[in-house]
Amino acid sequence: MSVDTLLNDPRMKQFIEAETQKQRFHALVQNLSNKCWDSCIDRPASKLDSKTESCLLNCVNRFIDSSNYIVRRLDKQASVSDVSEME
Amino acid sequence: MDFGSSSPSSAGMDSHQRENIMGQVKQQVAVMQVQQLLESMTDKCFKKCVTSPGSSLGSAEQKCLAMCMDRYLDCMNVVTQAYSSRLQKEMS
Numbered sequence: 001m002s003v004d005t006l007l008n009d010p011r012m013k014q015f016i017e018a019e020t021q022k023q024r025f026h027a028l029v030q031n032l033s034n035k036c037w038d039s040c041i042d043r044p045a046s047k048l049d050s051k052t053e054s055c056l057l058n059c060v061n062r063f064i065d066s067s068n069y070i071v072r073r074l075d076k077q078a079s080v081s082d083v084s085e086m087e
Numbered sequence: 088m089d090f091g092s093s094s095p096s097s098a099g100m101d102s103h104q105r106e107n108i109m110g111q112v113k114q115q116v117a118v119m120q121v122q123q124l125l126e127s128m129t130d131k132c133f134k135k136c137v138t139s140p141g142s143s144l145g146s147a148e149q150k151c152l153a154m155c156m157d158r159y160l161d162c163m164n165v166v167t168q169a170y171s172s173r174l175q176k177e178m179s
Contacts (some may be wrong), residue, residue: 005100005113006100007109010103011105012100012108012109015112016112019112019113019116022116022118023116026120026123026125028170029163029166029167029170030123030124030127030135030163032166032170033162033163033166034127034160035129035139036166037131039132041116041135041142041158044132044136044154044155044159045154046154048161048162049164053165056131056162056169057163057165059166060165060166060169060173061173064170064173064177065175
């Protein structure tokens, strides 16, 4: 069976897209876990205390904020340079 | 790429072929994810627990590794939940 046949099958396409999405989510969570582990965990304790938990929570949310901020700023800069190119 | 010995068909594929391939893909994805988890966990916990490698893995280091593994999983759970709820918020 060729890859073409595979990818042209509509149900297969749907399946691959869903799996890709799931894998992307998993990779992001893995990546974020590693980053936030580094910034929040000093010495592994016998229990995850509430201070560490809120650090992890903040870490995830600030990472997404940073990502959003960077996208917005780049977007703004791009539109500014578009305007200056037109002048 | 070979996905088994089923005969090739010109138009689409039968449901048996499809199920078979989906199962294989799911299994391969699961194996890959476990490998990724193992790699990260080993990396992080080795750094925390085996700071000066001796001639053997001592019992204190093993204890630390065991605890670290549990905390790494806790960490992943918190991150997964935080990320999912943030995604939901962003989408609404």
